Amino acid sequence: MVSRKKQITLAEIAKQLGVSTATVSLALQNKPGISEKTRLDVLEMAKRLGYVYNRSAARLRMQRSFTIGLIVPNLLNPFFTELTNSVEERIEAEGLSLLLAKTSEDPHRQQKAVQSMLEYRVDGLLICPAIGTRAADLQILLDARLPFVLYTRSLKGLPADYVGTHNKKGTQIATEFLLKRGHRRIAFIGGLSTSLTRKERFAGFRDALQKAGIPLIDTLNIPCETSIKGGYESIQLALRSQPNPSAVVCYNDIVAFGVILGLWASRIAPGKEFPVIGFDNIADASIWSPPLTTLSAPPGLIGQEAVKLLLKRISSPDSPPEKVILSPTLVVRESCT
């Protein structure tokens, strides 16, 4: 072990100045009851000694951590990184810190992450339940009376705040848009068939077709992994099927990107010859080539709303649970002209 330089504490500053620690503490916090001269003396001495505030001590005493926990399923998916990005920004603007954990869609790891957040006494928690999570798994949060907000994925049976997207409405709008332009053979591509979100998004697609009296073509409903590769392979599959599609509604933007690449590779110009619609409106959507027409329910906004709701929950822990369901709007760009 190395000879640690002695920690500079409030007490050390107080000793140097011949005042009490209370005075030093109040001075540093800019609280009333301290003369201007003393305050300046304290500030200067703190700087001179290289004092660094010890949050662990303050937290213990104040019973607050000034930290918000964020649990995401996945950090390689732009949806969640964009969300993380915006959450970090809001949190930092509030003078709080961000404790990050990811579950890799594993409920077991999620349990460990939740436990860890409780031990850290985070002031609040944002969590997108890993696939396979049961309401009972998160009951511990209610028991511990930890303010938390679910985002993107809800959990029936868990009375909790939630911020999400009106999935069904979104794909409905998109599908109607394509129908109005005369398309009759529209594919729905992407999303794992086990995903609740996919079920909702597909439902909007199906309902729009139904309302228009267009029959659903099974071979044009293609679930796949939520990745560029998934979209790339699925569109090629769709193009080879009979009847083949003249347009695509995608599970989300990532899949749409793959679809676009697949179209290019098949020498079909996405947009001009073949419309593609995504979902989410992640940052890359607008700079893609062609720029992606998509249902705007941007992860950044979801993150912001989630933080907003969480702060509200923290300040009034006993108000009834609130749900914020964002209505996606269709942003028309060149992938659908």
Next chain:
Amino acid sequence: MVSRKKQITLAEIAKQLGVSTATVSLALQNKPGISEKTRLDVLEMAKRLGYVYNRSAARLRMQRSFTIGLIVPNLLNPFFTELTNSVEERIEAEGLSLLLAKTSEDPHRQQKAVQSMLEYRVDGLLICPAIGTRAADLQILLDARLPFVLYTRSLKGLPADYVGTHNKKGTQIATEFLLKRGHRRIAFIGGLSTSLTRKERFAGFRDALQKAGIPLIDTLNIPCETSIKGGYESIQLALRSQPNPSAVVCYNDIVAFGVILGLWASRIAPGKEFPVIGFDNIADASIWSPPLTTLSAPPGLIGQEAVKLLLKRISSPDSPPEKVILSPTLVVRESCT
């Protein structure tokens, strides 16, 4: 304020069992000197009362936070999210937690983030200096004797551990590869002209040309923003210039993605008709269309190495600074057949 349920502490468990807090603490830590029966009693009572370990208290006492700080410039860039992802994994495997902050390439915000990390008494810090950072800005870390590791971007004049990539060697390999295949008009696309990394990567490109006696063509050296859009626009510019290029070495994978999209849009098949080489080998590179030939220096690996180095630094704070420079290897995929 709500009537908080009384916190369950070690003392509460001790009281219920009629033992001392020391016993409870030792039992929960599985330390020797406690009988098996008592240990089980403690565990059961802890569970029954819903006890949650208070890390703030433990930290204060132990003078360790069991937390590692990670400062990234940007969370929207896959390079950094992949790195964050791998760091999170390593950290969690060590039983530590991850405190995340981003600088948005703003040295001022970086300063605040660093300060925050010090106040949290993180056990160690991984930091990629924001553009414009001076060695003096991070001197505070040395003064505070906080173990830290720089990654991806070094900082001359700061004696510190560093994990990065041999940039020059990478682009040199890539350029030689293209030269060997007969290309004489090779473009170098991407990266901001102010970036040190760009300077290094460009130097490798230039040297390879020089060694082969091929003159550098100024109009084929095109700096641009590190984004899909930047690559997309730059390749179109390059294709219109005289002489126009027959192949491209890109600043990184993101730019290469944009270049590929730009080629598709110009009805040129990337790979088959026009080779494109990226740099970094981010996860998307292998699933792109066409799969990207790139210099593998994956962010996940850099993250892992950085964590490894940091843990080493933590356990021996006074050993001399170490540099880990990863040599990129060319991974040939279809974008360059």
Next chain:
DNA sequence: ACAATTAACTAAATCGATTAAGTTTGACTA
């Protein structure tokens, strides 16, 4: 000029876990 008020500061308890330095108990030894 004396009580009342205010400004400036202090003493000391507090948050909850950890751990060094004891103390007690019982078993085993010589």
Next chain:
DNA sequence: TAGTCAAACTTAATCGATTTAGTTAATTGT
């Protein structure tokens, strides 16, 4: 049977900032 020793526990100090309930000294009002 006294002495040794280990096992199983306890006592109490400790980490460092915060904050309540004071105390002191100076200022104001009448």
